[in-house]
Amino acid sequence: MKDVAVGIDIGATYTKFGLVDEKGNSIAADLISTTKHEEIDPFMKELHEAIQNLIKTIDSELNVIGVGVGAPNGNYYTGTIEYAPNLKWKGLVQFCEISKKYYDKPTILTNDANAAAIGEMVYGGAKNMKNFVEITLGTGLGSGIVVNGELVYGHDGFAGELGHVTYDYNGRTCGCGRKGCLETYASATGIKRTVFELLASSTAKSALRNYTFDDLTAAMISKEAEKDDPIAKEAFEFTGRVLGLKLADTIAHTSPEAIFLFGGLANAGDLIFEPTKRHMENHLMPIFKNKTQLLSSQLQAENAAVAGASALIWKERK
Numbered sequence: 001m002k003d004v005a006v007g008i009d010i011g012a013t014y015t016k017f018g019l020v021d022e023k024g025n026s027i028a029a030d031l032i033s034t035t036k037h038e039e040i041d042p043f044m045k046e047l048h049e050a051i052q053n054l055i056k057t058i059d060s061e062l063n064v065i066g067v068g069v070g071a072p073n074g075n076y077y078t079g080t081i082e083y084a085p086n087l088k089w090k091g092l093v094q095f096c097e098i099s100k101k102y103y104d105k106p107t108i109l110t111n112d113a114n115a116a117a118i119g120e121m122v123y124g125g126a127k128n129m130k131n132f133v134e135i136t137l138g139t140g141l142g143s144g145i146v147v148n149g150e151l152v153y154g155h156d157g158f159a160g161e162l163g164h165v166t167y168d169y170n171g172r173t174c175g176c177g178r179k180g181c182l183e184t185y186a187s188a189t190g191i192k193r194t195v196f197e198l199l200a201s202s203t204a205k206s207a208l209r210n211y212t213f214d215d216l217t218a219a220m221i222s223k224e225a226e227k228d229d230p231i232a233k234e235a236f237e238f239t240g241r242v243l244g245l246k247l248a249d250t251i252a253h254t255s256p257e258a259i260f261l262f263g264g265l266a267n268a269g270d271l272i273f274e275p276t277k278r279h280m281e282n283h284l285m286p287i288f289k290n291k292t293q294l295l296s297s298q299l300q301a302e303n304a305a306v307a308g309a310s311a312l313i314w315k316e317r318k
Contacts, residue, residue, distance in 0.1 A: 001061045006051055007303075007310030009112060010034060010071040012086035015043075017051055018303055019062065020310035024123030026303045027062075028054050040089045040098060048102040067099060067107040068312035070115030070305055075157035079109050085175065108312040112136070112305055114151055114160070116297075117144025119308030120260055122315055125298035132258045133250060134297070135162065137265035137272075140175070141183035141190075147254055162250060163187070167242055186243040188218040188264045194235045195221060206231035222268040236268065240275025247276065248283035251292050262297035262304070269296075 004019040004027060011034060018029030032050050037043040055062055072084040079096025081087065099107035110118075117134035120126040126134075130149040136142040141163035145152040152159045163183035164176055171180030172193060184190050195208055195216065207224050208216065208231050225232035247259055265272060277294045299307065 001063045003063050003065050005065055005310040005313035006067040007306035007308070008047070008067065008069045008071075009115070009305035009309055010069065010074075010081075010087070011305075012072070015047065016303065016306050017047065017054070018306040018310070019054065019058070019064075020307050022314055024119070024300075024307050024311070026307060028058055029303050029306060030054050035088060038088055040093050040095070043089075044095075044098050044102065064103070064105060065317065066105045066313035067103055068115065068309040069095065069107065069109040070112040070309040071095065071109060072111065073158075074109045074111040074114075076108070076110040076114070076151075076153050077157040079107065081109070106313070106316070108316060110151075110153075110312065111142065111158075112308075113142025114144040114153075115305065115308035115312060116142070116262055116299065117146055117151060117308075118315055119299050119304065119311040120144075120262075120297060121146060122311040123299065123307060125260060125295055126258065129257050131254065131256045132260065133162075133247075133254070133256045134260050134262060135247075135266075137187055137261060137263040139187060139189050141187045145250075145254060146256075152254075162246065165246055165249070167246060182242070182246050186239055186246070186265075191218055191221055191235050191239050191265060192216050194238055195231060198231050198234055198238075202231065204230045208232060218265050218268070222271055225268070225271050233271075236271045237275050239265075240272055240277075241279045243272075244276045244279025244281075245283050247280045247294075248288075251280070251284060251288050255288065256292055258293040258295050260295050260297045262299060266296060 007020050009016045014031045015034045016031045019027040071081050073082045081093040096107045113136045120134050126132045132146050134144040143160050143162035145160040164181045166180050167182050168180035172184035174181035174184050221232050
């Protein structure tokens with residue numbers, strides 16, 4: 001009988017789930033709608049049924065050793081999803097408590113970026129590291145901070161929100177209600193906002209003038225930057241400067257061996273890595289210079305969030 005962990009990634013639109021072995025191999029995966037149910041109980045019932053159906057599709061016998069969950073505003077200490085702005089279930093959601101109705105094995109929950117950090121530690125490039133930071137550059141900016149081999153949760157379970165450190169207190173409005181948060185600049189959405197600010201303040205010719213905000217993607221900006229589009233290149237330079245500056249602050253706090261970038265914006269490669277590394281090093285104290293690697297995540301993009309969530313279970317088992 002093969003041991004597997006269930007990994008669940010709860011997103012604003014879809015919830016992805018899968019069966020993952022100890023080496024991080026995805027045996028099977030599927031998804032359901034997150035928005036279908038206004039209440040958490042019918043959602044949990046549908047999710048459990050979908051997971052059971054997925055297990056039945058596998059020929060070999062499987063032994064589920066636990067359920068790992070990555071969710072917005074997921075609290076590792078309490079097993080609750082707390083006041084997630086992009087989910088229909090408002091307030092305090094007792095996710096792990098409800099999960100006990102369906103599983104007699106442990107359910108462990110944290111936020112999605114923390115799950116990615118654990119995944120990097122168990123399956124990815126941080127296997128032999130005890131001090132590193134995982135940065136997820138998606139719609140927003142998430143982060144997981146590992147110190148001395150343990151994820152930093154703080155006293156309340158919400159430590160490590162680098163996406164909401166302030167870059168400019170008079171800056172862009174953030175979804176959290178504050179102004180100038182890092183994720184409003186250094187994220188797939190942030191670089192789009194930068195492009196449109198540059199287009200408004202410049203008369204430079206740019207293929208990016210042909211797109212609406214909703215149609216433009218970080219991948220399109222990357223493609224045009226590779227063609228030497230001046231606005232696209234300047235957008236990456238600015239994004240790297242902002243991200244590098246705040247990563248330098250992060251290094252001063254925890255002195256990590258490496259910082260891993262993961263997600264859609266990180267797929268731009270040197271376009272984002274080179275300016276970020278340059279500005280990061282420029283803003284470091286001399287004692288920290290050239291000590292922290294800036295690396296691409298080694299988590300496989302497909303089902304990475306599911307694998308990261310499952311790693312919560314495998315880490316506890318070791």
